[in-house]
Amino acid sequence: MSDVPFTPGLVDSTAAPARGAWLAWISTVDHKRIGIMYLLTTMVFFCIGGIEALLIRIQLARPGNTFLSPDAYNQVFTMHGTTMVFLVVVPLLLGLANYLTPLMIGARDMALPRLNAFSYWVFLLGGILLYFSFVSGHAPSAGWFSYAPLSEKGYSTRNGLDYWALALLGIGVGTIATAINLIVTVINLRTEGLTIRRLPLFVWMVLVNSFLIIAALPALNASLVMLLVDRQLHAHFFTQMGGGSPILWQHFFWSFGHPEVYIMVLPAFGIISEVIPVFSRKPIFGYSFVAASTVAIALLSLGVWAHHMFAVGLGPAWNYAFGASSLLIAVPTGVKVFN
Amino acid sequence: MHLSVFSPASPEAARLLWLWDACMYVCGFILAVVTLSMLYILVRYRRRGGNDAEPDQTTGNRKLEIAWTAVPLGLVGLLFGLSVVTARGVDHPIRRAPDIVVNAHQWWWEVRYPGEVVTANEIHIPVQQHTLIEIDAADVIHDFWVPQLTRKIDAVPGRKNFVWMSPEHTGVFSGACAEYCGAQHAWMRFRVVVDPPQTYQAWLGTQSATAAAPAGGDAAAGRQLFTNLTCANCHNIRGINSQRQYAPDLTHVAGRQMLAAERLENTPRNLRQWLKEPNVIKPGCYMPNLKLSGSDLTQLTAFLETLR
Numbered sequence: 282m283s284d285v286p287f288t289p290g291l292v293d294s295t296a297a298p299a300r301g302a303w304l305a306w307i308s309t310v311d312h313k314r315i316g317i318m319y320l321l322t323t324m325v326f327f328c329i330g331g332i333e334a335l336l337i338r339i340q341l342a343r344p345g346n347t348f349l350s351p352d353a354y355n356q357v358f359t360m361h362g363t364t365m366v367f368l369v370v371v372p373l374l375l376g377l378a379n380y381l382t383p384l385m386i387g388a389r390d391m392a393l394p395r396l397n398a399f400s401y402w403v404f405l406l407g408g409i410l411l412y413f414s415f416v417s418g419h420a421p422s423a424g425w426f427s428y429a430p431l432s433e434k435g436y437s438t439r440n441g442l443d444y445w446a447l448a449l450l451g452i453g454v455g456t457i458a459t460a461i462n463l464i465v466t467v468i469n470l471r472t473e474g475l476t477i478r479r480l481p482l483f484v485w486m487v488l489v490n491s492f493l494i495i496a497a498l499p500a501l502n503a504s505l506v507m508l509l510v511d512r513q514l515h516a517h518f519f520t521q522m523g524g525g526s527p528i529l530w531q532h533f534f535w536s537f538g539h540p541e542v543y544i545m546v547l548p549a550f551g552i553i554s555e556v557i558p559v560f561s562r563k564p565i566f567g568y569s570f571v572a573a574s575t576v577a578i579a580l581l582s583l584g585v586w587a588h589h590m591f592a593v594g595l596g597p598a599w600n601y602a603f604g605a606s607s608l609l610i611a612v613p614t615g616v617k618v619f620n
Numbered sequence: 621m622h623l624s625v626f627s628p629a630s631p632e633a634a635r636l637l638w639l640w641d642a643c644m645y646v647c648g649f650i651l652a653v654v655t656l657s658m659l660y661i662l663v664r665y666r667r668r669g670g671n672d673a674e675p676d677q678t679t680g681n682r683k684l685e686i687a688w689t690a691v692p693l694g695l696v697g698l699l700f701g702l703s704v705v706t707a708r709g710v711d712h713p714i715r716r717a718p719d720i721v722v723n724a725h726q727w728w729w730e731v732r733y734p735g736e737v738v739t740a741n742e743i744h745i746p747v748q749q750h751t752l753i754e755i756d757a758a759d760v761i762h763d764f765w766v767p768q769l770t771r772k773i774d775a776v777p778g779r780k781n782f783v784w785m786s787p788e789h790t791g792v793f794s795g796a797c798a799e800y801c802g803a804q805h806a807w808m809r810f811r812v813v814v815d816p817p818q819t820y821q822a823w824l825g826t827q828s829a830t831a832a833a834p835a836g837g838d839a840a841a842g843r844q845l846f847t848n849l850t851c852a853n854c855h856n857i858r859g860i861n862s863q864r865q866y867a868p869d870l871t872h873v874a875g876r877q878m879l880a881a882e883r884l885e886n887t888p889r890n891l892r893q894w895l896k897e898p899n900v901i902k903p904g905c906y907m908p909n910l911k912l913s914g915s916d917l918t919q920l921t922a923f924l925e926t927l928r
Contacts, residue, residue, distance in 0.1 A: 350903050350904075351803045351804060351805075351806065351903050351904050352803055352903065352904055355800075355802075355803065355805075423800075424800050428760075428761055428799070428800070430759070430760050430761070430777065431760040431761065431800070431801060431802055435759075436726075436759065436760050436802060521777045521778030521779075526778075527760075527761055527776060527777060527778075528776065528779070561665075561675065562674055562675055563674070563675050563676070563677050563678070563679070564677065564679050565679070566678075566679055566680065566681075567679075567680050567681070567685050568679075568680075570685050592763055592771070592772040592773055592774045592798075592799075593774045593776065593781075594773060594774060594776070594779070594781035594782075597707060597708070597711060600707060601700075601703075601704055601707070604700060604703050604704075605700050608696040608699055608700050608703075609696060611692060611695075611696055612689060612692045612693050612696060615688065615689075615692040616685070616688065616689055618654060619688045620685075
């Protein structure tokens with residue numbers, strides 16, 4: 282972060298400027314600064330994720346390539362997927378939400394500034410833990426979805442997976458804290474006259490998105506803890522020996538993982554719904570329909586997870602039900618595009 | 621022989637391709653309509669040099685909103701109907717015992733036929749018959765996929781899944797593991813050999829036989845090595861041992877077309893190389909490098925080549 286210019290105007294009251302720019306940034310609880318730190322951190326991880334993507338493509342450039350060993354390749358694609366989802370796209374949008382939401386609703390800061398700083402630092406800790414796995418000898422290599430029992434101790438004996446679970450746990454806690462913070466901010470700190478029906482669409486998306494995070498992320502956090510208990514304390518949540526179920530991990534993971542797709546795309550939809558009206562110099566065509574379609578997408582997204590599991594053999598009834606709910610999401614998404 | 625969904629060889633695979641095509645046409649049409657209208661709007665209503673007036677501040681239209689909710693709903697309903705019809709055509713009801721049991725291992729396929737026949741990575745089925753295959757897994761989750769013949773189906777430890785294959789013509793069809801399962805996932809391949817009924821029955825007859833002991837020479841010495849070294853701890857050869865199945869059954873290994881889950885063509889030379897350094901040919905695989913001497917390799921290869 283050495284390239285961040287120190288701007289005296291941004292110093293908040295809690296940090297003493299005399300102690301230097303670094304300390305001011307590290308101890309800040311200012312939403313703009315935290316937003317900027319989120320954005321810069323995601324840029325760093327984006328570069329790392331991009332390098333990993335390049336390594337993958339070099340390996341795949343021709344059949345039978347020996348650029349990476351199978352084991353190294355598996356580590357690289359696992360780290361690439363995990364990095365892009367948890368350390369780039371989600372925190373990038375959280376950073377934007379952090380920076381813009383208080384400005385767009387006329388608030389002086391987020392409702393819970395210290396919690397906001399905590400969210401960022403626990404997210405950074407998660408990112409560092411994930412990459413520390415390389416230093417410890419072996420990065421996780423069970424895919425970003427880490428299907429059990431491949432992710433269990435019997436099949437992933439080295440400790441990369443433990444770093445993976447701990448890192449995601451940290452990031453998950455930070456993300457949930459930010460979501461709570463954003464909800465409280467949008468509900469309580471709107472300026473006078475800014476009713477919920479007049480909220481900018483980006484703020485609408487951030488609000489709905491935060492509820493979605495609160496609904497989805499705890500499922501991941503719980504299953505990460507269960508995986509850790511399996512790996513470290515020899516439990517059997519996700520192994521068929523001892524009465525567990527590998528399918529359970531898939532249900533848990535995707536009941537987080539599919540809402541996660543919308544957690545990543547809803548703020549982006551919000552940005553589009555703000556930018557296009559500005560440059561076409563007219564208000565969005567159907568404000569209430571766009572806002573309502575967001576709510577519809579969020580609700581539907583909680584009921585589509587098993588479309589990642591059509592090949593598991595859940596039986597036709599489940600496959601049809603999840604097929605139908607997944608197709609239905611196209612309708613509110615279409616409403617957004619048309620408007 | 622290739623891993624492709626675009627040249628179906630069974631009614632099941634043909635239905636799946638049909639659904640794929642249908643979705644592509646419907647979605648392609650939608651993409652074209654949306655893209656062309658966007659382009660039209662961009663060009664027609666762009667800000668022109670002379671005219672800098674604000675555009676009409678039109679906003680909101682309830683009828684239009686209802687229309688562009690209802691039309692996609694109809695399209696989605698259509699696609700859902702097609703999906704259900706296709707799924708019903710691929711997953712026929714299961715009212716009898718499976719013809720073949722496939723057990724997926726890291727990183728090979730154990731194939732069991734009724735009776736004693738056990739083979740690996742090569743599934744023989746008769747042409748123009750409905751074959752019901754049971755799929756399960758010994759360790760982690762795998763996925764059984766023969767794109768020219770049928771759908772993907774997961775191999776889940778502790779769970780039985782079923783899949784139908786009804787090949788319309790004879791031939792050799794490529795299959796692969798389609799669920800990431802560890803170091804050698806990419807080389808967890810197999811093949812389905814579709815034969816005329818007589819050929820299939822003849823093959824099954826050959827496979828039922830136990831391995832005969834070679835008369836003498838290198839092959840007989842190799843047979844001794846198989847039990848004296850650690851080979852027999854993991855591999856079975858009917859007539860010699862029958863422990864739990866940790867590694868591919870070798871009773872008729874020389875009769876197979878490929879070695880090491882499609883990694884190598886099954887020639888004496890490749891077999892020898894595989895015995896010599898499996899960890900180089902497939903890094904991470906569970907076949908250990910026993911650091912066999914040249915004469916051990918010759919004798920073992922000679923023995924295994926008798927197992928036809």
